[in-house]
Amino acid sequence: MATPCIITVAITGSLPQKSDNPAVPITVSEQIESTQAAFEAGATLAHCHVRKDDGSPTSDPERFAALTEGLRKHCPGMVVQLSTGGRSGTGRERGGMIPLRPDMASLSTGSCNFPTRVYENSPELVDWLASEMLAYGVKPEIEVFDVSMLFQAAAMAADGRIKGPLHVQFVMGVKNAMPVDKEVFDFYIATLKRLAPDATWTGAGIGRNQIVLNEWSLAAGGHCRT
């Protein structure tokens, strides 16, 4: 995910971002409380980031462990997905939570531009994160920000670096990456069906674009149950 979301509850859409709503949950206990509310309202997957006390993003495995433990207790059966996204650390720091064996973790299979920087996922880092997920039995959610990332994921599934079937999230609306464009969305789905016919997928839009992507995804048969 591109944005510093706290908890994306994928079935019901994203909870508000900090920029939209200053009441967004920051501490682990706030996150658990907020996720439990969504869980009780029907959400089945929690996409998780953690923050330091000052609110800045981190990949601290201890915070992820506390969050995961709380979600297991308060949201039994909910799919816990931890973010390895690049805002919260650099290099292998970003995968320090994989040994916690969450159900899923995010995996971007390439690099692209973000609003103010390069979102760096070097070939070496992508392969290492994937190998950690294989080693700990964690299913990746492939975060696709551009078309070549989809080809890369399919190649990795084909040669065993990723255990299939793929689960892919198409992320649109991040400035300087892929805009929200229906033709690209349709091409994403067609290409996924061609390269990985057994894959599951979902679409994610940033901020107000989430509603658009939810509509397109529902109409095209996307889902997020894995």
Place this chain on the structure above:
Amino acid sequence: MATPCIITVAITGSLPQKSDNPAVPITVSEQIESTQAAFEAGATLAHCHVRKDDGSPTSDPERFAALTEGLRKHCPGMVVQLSTGGRSGTGRERGGMIPLRPDMASLSTGSCNFPTRVYENSPELVDWLASEMLAYGVKPEIEVFDVSMLFQAAAMAADGRIKGPLHVQFVMGVKNAMPVDKEVFDFYIATLKRLAPDATWTGAGIGRNQIVLNEWSLAAGGHCRT
């Protein structure tokens, strides 16, 4: 361009790479001689990199100046295009030759993965290279390695960061970037026609893929005369 090509003579295809042919021209005088032969055989555009004496790539403006001067003299009327590609320097070093006012310079409008690293073109660097090209009257060749780079180029043309009409080169076959794929190629062309109907374009394949891309480009109406 992704590979350390010395001179790509776009109309007749690429000259051999160093890995293919140890006789590839390295020094500026060898490059001029080799380009002149292609020019006399009908080539109209020279895509230029320069090398240090040890053969490693550089962005040294003095070498580019010597090469440009030689091409102007020996290949009158040939379009001289200088590479701002990332193998030959980092950051703004990569644009140090733009004040030489070549006819064209390459401009990648986003970041992606390359065989062993991230090809970094941060939003700030892309905007700076484009502004230098505007300031010195240099026409960019947009190097598109993935779909979002095409959207970025169209946005930059729309808001004046690039002077239109766009000239785009679609690069396929770089490991960890976009593979050689006909459906993607067709989508590139359709998207270009949608976003920038007045654009000119060409397709470039790496190594043996150049022949495939030349065939696809010719059949789809691509060209490289600007």
